[in-house]
Amino acid sequence: MLREVAVEDAVGLVLAHDLTQILPGEFKGRLFKKGHVVRAEDIPALLSIGKEHIYTLELGAGYMHEDDAAKAMATAVAGSGVELTEPHEGKVTLKAAIHGLAQIDRSFVDEVNAIEQIALSTIRSNTVVQPRKSLVGTRVIPLVIAQSRIAEVQRLAAAYRDGHGGAAPVEVKPFRKLRVGVVTTGSEVFKGRIQDKFGPAVRAKVEALGSEVVEQRFTPDESETIVAEIRAFLQRGVDLILVTGGMSVDPDDRTPGAIRMSGADIVSYGTPMLPGSMLMMAYHGDTPIMGLPGCVMHDPYTSFDELLPRICAGERISRRDIVELGYGGLLG
Ligand SMILES: Nc1nc2c(c(=O)[nH]1)N[C@H]1C(S)=C(S)[C@@H](COP(=O)(O)OP(=O)(O)OC[C@H]3O[C@@H](n4cnc5c(N)ncnc54)[C@H](O)[C@@H]3O)O[C@H]1N2
Numbered sequence: 300m301l302r303e304v305a306v307e308d309a310v311g312l313v314l315a316h317d318l319t320q321i322l323p324g325e326f327k328g329r330l331f332k333k334g335h336v337v338r339a340e341d342i343p344a345l346l347s348i349g350k351e352h353i354y355t356l357e358l359g360a361g362y363m364h365e366d367d368a369a370k371a372m373a374t375a376v377a378g379s380g381v382e383l384t385e386p387h388e389g390k391v392t393l394k395a396a397i398h399g400l401a402q403i404d405r406s407f408v409d410e411v412n413a414i415e416q417i418a419l420s421t422i423r424s425n426t427v428v429q430p431r432k433s434l435v436g437t438r439v440i441p442l443v444i445a446q447s448r449i450a451e452v453q454r455l456a457a458a459y460r461d462g463h464g465g466a467a468p469v470e471v472k473p474f475r476k477l478r479v480g481v482v483t484t485g486s487e488v489f490k491g492r493i494q495d496k497f498g499p500a501v502r503a504k505v506e507a508l509g510s511e512v513v514e515q516r517f518t519p520d521e522s523e524t525i526v527a528e529i530r531a532f533l534q535r536g537v538d539l540i541l542v543t544g545g546m547s548v549d550p551d552d553r554t555p556g557a558i559r560m561s562g563a564d565i566v567s568y569g570t571p572m573l574p575g576s577m578l579m580m581a582y583h584g585d586t587p588i589m590g591l592p593g594c595v596m597h598d599p600y601t602s603f604d605e606l607l608p609r610i611c612a613g614e615r616i617s618r619r620d621i622v623e624l625g626y627g628g629l630l631g
Pocket residue numbers: 483484485487488493494495496497498543544545546547548549552575576577591592593594595596
């Protein structure tokens with residue numbers, strides 16, 4: 300039960316929740332912590348943040364304090380690669396424990412937020428995160444909430460885990476170290492008319508995820524030569540093959556045809572993302588092979604930057620994954 304007490308009469312009483320001070324441009328944070336025993340000298344500070352009354356709290360059966368509710372929700376949704384902060388002003392934050400790919404199930408999050416008085420606020424799924432990056436904040440809206448609402452969140456999280464082989468709705472997947480083979484097409488590069496810019500760009504992106512380019516091979520715009528280089532990398536057993544350039548509509552653009560001719564299963568030629576619309580996603584058995592359009596060399600973020608981390612995290616890219624890139628995928 301909540302009881303309201305005038306601050307002047309509150310000396311010796313225990314605060315029922317964290318109290319926040321906001322000084323615009325200077326400070327926003329906790330001035331007093333839940334559990335603090337009010338002292339006479341605190342009264343001016345309490346009045347200065349607009350608190351003429353405080354709550355004392357005796358929780359009735361079937362109710363939870365906001366801190367405990369936030370913690371219970373965070374524990375229910377957190378999986379591997381994730382760590383929790385202590386409650387602060389009624390909020391618990393889930394943070395990345397490792398460098399990896401944040402995976403947060405959108406429909407689960409929507410279902411939880413459809414429960415009234417619950418807030419589960421997340422970053423976008425499939426974001427590359429560094430350790431300590433915030434992934435999710437959990438909070439309930441009132442100071443005290445019916446336990447049944449939190450139990451519903453716990454039920455949804457348990458059902459999610461059952462349906463996903465034990466995986467939690469919020470996880471950070473570690474990156475595997477892939478050995479990557481690069482085939483760079485383009486007669487202008489092969490014949491030395493211009494200097495290669497694709498190699499350094501692709502190498503930087505691969506290495507940022509903890510993988511390595513084992514070799515870069517150069518070919519003119521000839522289908523047979525491109526196919527031969529793809530086959531050679533397959534024979535070497537690399538984990539991923541990237542074929543650069545020659546992906547659009549000119550007669551010299553041989554790459555999509557060569558990837559097909561090499562016997563790959565094509566997931567998609569084209570993605571609904573700009574830049575990066577001319578990317579090809581294909582597989583030879585379990586080995587992914589991608590045709591990378593010129594924009595990957597030039598633009599800081601394309602469909603390649605969206606798909607590469609998922610491949611490094613061990614995902615197999617489906618046609619559906621490509622389809623879903625379109626919404627929010629107009630970047631340039
Ligand atoms: N009429 C259309 N024009 C374009 C389309 C289209 O659908 N219709 N698509 C556009 C998109 S999207 C892209 S991306 C670009 C480039 O696609 P390509 O992958 O075919 O790129 P290339 O033609 O091979 O090269 C373009 C440009 O980049 C230079 N290049 C290529 N490789 C290298 C390298 N390794 N190092 C340095 N420079 C390289 C090449 O010399 C060209 O100047 O097409 C749009 N246009």
